[in-house]
Amino acid sequence: MTNPTPGSLIWEEVPDAAPAPGEVLIDVAAAGINRADLLQVAGKYPPPKGASPYPGMECSGVVATGSGRWRVGEEVCALLPGGGYATSTAVDAEHVLPIPKGVSLIDAAGLPEVACTVWSNLTMVAGLRAGETILIHGGGSGIGTFAIQYAKALGARVLTTARSEKHAALKALGADVTLDYRTDDFTGVGADVVLDIMGAAYLAKNLAALAGNGRLVVIGMQGGRSAELDLGTLLAKRASVFGTTLRSRPSAEKSAIVAGVERDVWPLIEAGAIRPVIDRTMPMTEAKAAQEVVASSDHLGKVLLTSSWGAGGSARG
Structure with a gap:
């Protein structure tokens, strides 16, 4: 066994996860891939202190060791600080969710991270x-496909940017207007809220896209981390700019977000207003190839890794 270098993933035997007091041990059925996983593997986004060193910020599976409200044998999904790319993982009992009715155990792995990110930013922050009117960038991503549906369920008018080949699918999810970020100008749309994954590259254009009293919520930096902010535009529009992350939040804040998602979002899923959008599933032993699919942005929705229980392995990165 060799230690992985940044950008590599090696499937190997590692010690079993051991739950601490107040934690649940989950036998992992599937794990969702997020762009933060790619950054971690590249050595650019280390896990929070005390978290599992392995990638994977969400999973679904079966409770192997219970805690709190969770009992052995229950099917669950969970928001993780890391460790989802494994056959078992330990997580704070308050960060575990039931599988929504009508959603399969495997598909549920693609819900916790996107649901918690979208609810916390669109409801709590914005x-x-x-x-x-909301403008959602990266509409074809896991976050984007979920945010379109959630915003529509709230009664908002939804605009989204994505490659043109994804537009029909995004309109089917509820987008009112689809824009190709390669060719279309979104600066004059007059959005009350902008949900942005690009960061620096879109800062000026996002401010131009805001209506008066608009709120820009930046949740990613795919387009860079440093840009000049035109305070004149910000003041003239009485606009607000927020920057948030989910993974590094204190445990108590995550617990509140998970509880809010179960209260507000899970009923929408069970009523059919929101559905998990799964592009494909791949074996967890092929995690590197699966991450390359996500890096290409050719997918629509979530890419999931499926696990075989009892293998005793973990994808290290």
Whole structure:
């Protein structure tokens, strides 16, 4: 066994996860891939202190060791600080969710990270309301496909940017207007809320896209981390700019977000207003190839890794 270098993933035997007091041990059925996983493997996004060193910020599976409300044998999904790319993982009991009715155990692996990210940013931070207009960048991603559906369920008018070949699918999810970020200008759309994954490259254009009293929520830096902010535009529009992450939040804040998702979002899923959008599933032993699919942005929705229980392995990165 060799230690992986940044950018590599090696499937190897590692010690079993051991739950601490207040934690649940989950036999992992599937794990969702997020862009933060790619950054971690590249050596650019280390896990929080005390978290598992292995990638994977969400999973679904069966409770192997219970805690709190969770009992052995229950099917669950969970928001993780890391460790999802494995056959078992330990997680705070308050960061575990039931599988929504009508969702398969495997598909549920693609819900916790996107649901918690979208709910915390659109509801907690931006306060998106019925009748408002939202511009969602990266509409074809896991976050994007979920945010389109959630915003539509709240009664918002939804605009999204994505490659043109994804537009039909995004309109089927509820997008009112689809824009190709390679050719279309979105600066004059008058959005009350902008959900942005690009960061620096889109900062000026996002400010131009805001309506008066608009709220820009930056959740990613795919387009860089440093840009000049035109304070004149910000003041003239009485606009607000927020920057948030989910993984590094204190455990208590994550617990509150998970509880809010179960209260507000899970009923929408069970009613059919939101569904998990799964592009494909791949064996966890092929994690590197699966991450390359996500890096290409050719997928629509989530890419999931499926596990075989009892293998005792973990994808290190």
